[in-house]
Amino acid sequence: MADGDVRIGHEKLHALGVRALTAVGVPDEHAWMAADVLVTSDLRGIESHGFARFAEFYVGRTRAGLVNPKPNVRVVEDAPAAATIDGDSGLGFVGGTIGMRHAIEKAQATGVGIVTVRNSTHYGAASPYAMLALSNNMIGISMTTCALLVAPPGGAARTYGPNAMAVAAPSGPGEAPFVLDMATAVVPSGKLEIARRRGQSVPAGWAIDTQGQPIEPDPAPFFQSGLLLPLGGDALHGAWKGFGLGVMIDVLTSALSGGLSSAEVPAPGASHFLGALRIDAFTTLESFHDRMKTMRSVMRAAPRLPEAPPLTFAGEPEQAKEDDYRQHGVPYPPAVLASLRTMCEDLGLEYDLE
Amino acid sequence: MADGDVRIGHEKLHALGVRALTAVGVPDEHAWMAADVLVTSDLRGIESHGFARFAEFYVGRTRAGLVNPKPNVRVVEDAPAAATIDGDSGLGFVGGTIGMRHAIEKAQATGVGIVTVRNSTHYGAASPYAMLALSNNMIGISMTTCALLVAPPGGAARTYGPNAMAVAAPSGPGEAPFVLDMATAVVPSGKLEIARRRGQSVPAGWAIDTQGQPIEPDPAPFFQSGLLLPLGGDALHGAWKGFGLGVMIDVLTSALSGGLSSAEVPAPGASHFLGALRIDAFTTLESFHDRMKTMRSVMRAAPRLPEAPPLTFAGEPEQAKEDDYRQHGVPYPPAVLASLRTMCEDLGLEYDLE
Numbered sequence: 001m002a003d004g005d006v007r008i009g010h011e012k013l014h015a016l017g018v019r020a021l022t023a024v025g026v027p028d029e030h031a032w033m034a035a036d037v038l039v040t041s042d043l044r045g046i047e048s049h050g051f052a053r054f055a056e057f058y059v060g061r062t063r064a065g066l067v068n069p070k071p072n073v074r075v076v077e078d079a080p081a082a083a084t085i086d087g088d089s090g091l092g093f094v095g096g097t098i099g100m101r102h103a104i105e106k107a108q109a110t111g112v113g114i115v116t117v118r119n120s121t122h123y124g125a126a127s128p129y130a131m132l133a134l135s136n137n138m139i140g141i142s143m144t145t146c147a148l149l150v151a152p153p154g155g156a157a158r159t160y161g162p163n164a165m166a167v168a169a170p171s172g173p174g175e176a177p178f179v180l181d182m183a184t185a186v187v188p189s190g191k192l193e194i195a196r197r198r199g200q201s202v203p204a205g206w207a208i209d210t211q212g213q214p215i216e217p218d219p220a221p222f223f224q225s226g227l228l229l230p231l232g233g234d235a236l237h238g239a240w241k242g243f244g245l246g247v248m249i250d251v252l253t254s255a256l257s258g259g260l261s262s263a264e265v266p267a268p269g270a271s272h273f274l275g276a277l278r279i280d281a282f283t284t285l286e287s288f289h290d291r292m293k294t295m296r297s298v299m300r301a302a303p304r305l306p307e308a309p310p311l312t313f314a315g316e317p318e319q320a321k322e323d324d325y326r327q328h329g330v331p332y333p334p335a336v337l338a339s340l341r342t343m344c345e346d347l348g349l350e351y352d353l354e
Numbered sequence: 355m356a357d358g359d360v361r362i363g364h365e366k367l368h369a370l371g372v373r374a375l376t377a378v379g380v381p382d383e384h385a386w387m388a389a390d391v392l393v394t395s396d397l398r399g400i401e402s403h404g405f406a407r408f409a410e411f412y413v414g415r416t417r418a419g420l421v422n423p424k425p426n427v428r429v430v431e432d433a434p435a436a437a438t439i440d441g442d443s444g445l446g447f448v449g450g451t452i453g454m455r456h457a458i459e460k461a462q463a464t465g466v467g468i469v470t471v472r473n474s475t476h477y478g479a480a481s482p483y484a485m486l487a488l489s490n491n492m493i494g495i496s497m498t499t500c501a502l503l504v505a506p507p508g509g510a511a512r513t514y515g516p517n518a519m520a521v522a523a524p525s526g527p528g529e530a531p532f533v534l535d536m537a538t539a540v541v542p543s544g545k546l547e548i549a550r551r552r553g554q555s556v557p558a559g560w561a562i563d564t565q566g567q568p569i570e571p572d573p574a575p576f577f578q579s580g581l582l583l584p585l586g587g588d589a590l591h592g593a594w595k596g597f598g599l600g601v602m603i604d605v606l607t608s609a610l611s612g613g614l615s616s617a618e619v620p621a622p623g624a625s626h627f628l629g630a631l632r633i634d635a636f637t638t639l640e641s642f643h644d645r646m647k648t649m650r651s652v653m654r655a656a657p658r659l660p661e662a663p664p665l666t667f668a669g670e671p672e673q674a675k676e677d678d679y680r681q682h683g684v685p686y687p688p689a690v691l692a693s694l695r696t697m698c699e700d701l702g703l704e705y706d707l708e
Contacts, residue, residue, distance in 0.1 A: 113435075155659070255642055299506065
């Protein structure tokens with residue numbers, strides 16, 4: 001939490017989210033799906049993907065006609081463990097949530113459910129969908145295409161998206177669930193946005209310009225035509241892997257659903273992949289929890305470098321934030337609250353957060 | 355192909371593989387599975403995972419009692435789209451191949467099949483299993499734990515494996531299939547072995563010593579107690595993502611199968627995850643091929659840096675090697691052929707490669 005941030009109870013944000021989306025024509029049920037995902041993101045400290053973008057990305061794009069407020073989200077292919085959903089250009093929150101619920105239903109019946117979603121739009125962070133599997137004692141998988149921002153190895157233009165993936169697995173009592181949520185670029189563009197906002201420098205290895213020169217220490221040139229680098233960074237350090245993961249996500253989301261790839265679709269278009277694996281179709285839940293616990297204990301006990309912090313697994317820092325923010329409110333920068341206040345004025349809604 | 359390499363027809367290697375494994379007690383059917391995987395690896399230029407390791411890893415470990423030559427590989431959990439197999443400490447090639455065949459059968463019926471394998475051993479490269487899905491018009495997924503070699507961020511010891519994953523997707527006529535095959539460390543240890551053998555230097559960012567100092571330019575210190583770094587390399591450049599992907603693979607292979615994780619199991623123990631997605635359960639095959647082709651065309655047409663080679667997708671360099679090696683033989687260094695000659699002498703087999 002930064003200086004000047006204001007703590008807001010997450011229920012208030014949720015209610016505002018629902019009111020604002022219904023005000024721009026989104027059905028109540030869909031607005032709830034959106035608010036659920038946004039609140040989960042903010043509670044877990046994924047601040048770039050929560051209400052910070054709400055006014056511009058979701059309300060703004062819906063009002064501008066870039067998002068269909070009342071989509072006919074329908075299953076277009078259906079098999080016992082597989083399905084494809086057409087998102088009808090609605091909010092990605094809706095296609096993502098319906099897709100994940102459908103995957104969970106299939107996994108109840110067959111052990112596994114995989115659902116792809118085409119013709120959707122930006123669905124926020126990937127992990128809130130994967131995490132829907134946790135309370136069903138399932139492993140959740142969520143992938144999405146993202147807006148055109150990354151150069152493949154040797155590339156001189158924004159060529160594909162920093163396509164993101166999340167995997168969530170329950171850990172049993174007393175342990176945070178394992179929740180990996182990552183873009184396939186070295187960093188998402190949000191990291192450069194935060195550095196610019198705070199006047200901080202960025203290191204070489206995050207982004208390059210169209211001549212191939214590193215953008216550092218000033219992030220400003222990124223916002224003209226800068227290029228994110230694939231995870232791995234350069235050819236010697238595995239950039240083909242980050243690039244390969246990004247294309248893999250495009251294959252599993254857009255090609256498999258029949259949608260447009262991150263290289264082709266104009267913002268905010270997106271395709272998604274939602275998967276659920278029912279743990280007791282593979283092993284007992286007790287064994288799974290035990291294996292998760294033992295693996296992490298063994299790894300935590302391994303020697304650490306002097307001054308290195310304790311080992312943390314994906315999902316642990318986010319769980320600590322969630323525990324804090326649920327109790328004490330989510331910290332928001334004044335600029336975010338100002339954007340929500342302006343949005344309320346524009347929509348004729350009461351602003352009641354502070 | 356390096357100076358001094360000798361080209362050998364892949365059928366000869368396959369036959370030798372089958373003869374050697376049956377000589378150490380492996381049933382004919384299992385020996386064929388092993389030889390199929392090894393030949394596929396060598397044909398695609400994954401030389402670190404083919405016959406270069408055959409004498410030591412597979413024949414040697416079987417003779418030493420570390421691998422069960424006649425495993426009772428059996429399904430221990432079974433649901434319509436999910437299963438777990440116990441590999442009974444047999445060759446990983448056997449558990450991996452049976453697991454993938456089972457996943458493909460399930461995907462024929464339900465659209466998706468996911469099979470985990472516990473109590474297995476090193477299964478070579480990941481991609482040959484994923485590629486078994488291609489001729490069935492499916493996307494194949496293959497993951498495995500690997501031997502303890504990687505330090506997590508801040509770690510000072512070998513703490514988990516450079517756990518590997520592969521995803522294979524068909525591309526339609528005239529295009530190489532998409533085949534991503536990657537360890538989740540910056541580089542696999544084989545890259546350091548090759549540098550040592552050839553007297554080449556290695557860059558910082560591949561491995562560190564137990565004090566956290568980079569191992570460069572001489573790779574020799576790695577082979578005492580050096581540590582591979584997770585993809586991403588350091589904290590500023592996304593090492594938590596490489597670490598997270600490695601743990602994700604342990605979750606999906608060992609925890610989900612009820613097997614030991616890469617942090618716990620002694621070599622050559624391993625767990626696997628095999629998945630098959632039937633494309634026409636999600637979209638038409640024609641649409642999938644079209645989407646794969648268009649995505650790649652758009653990305654290939656994007657601007658490149660001066661002197662950058664043409665953009666290649668995962669699987670394209672390997673396909674070019676396979677086309678060459680199938681026709682003209684697979685190039686092997688004399689040292690590999692010598693190891694196979696010695697093995698033949700030890701086993702009382704005729705050496706007929708040259």
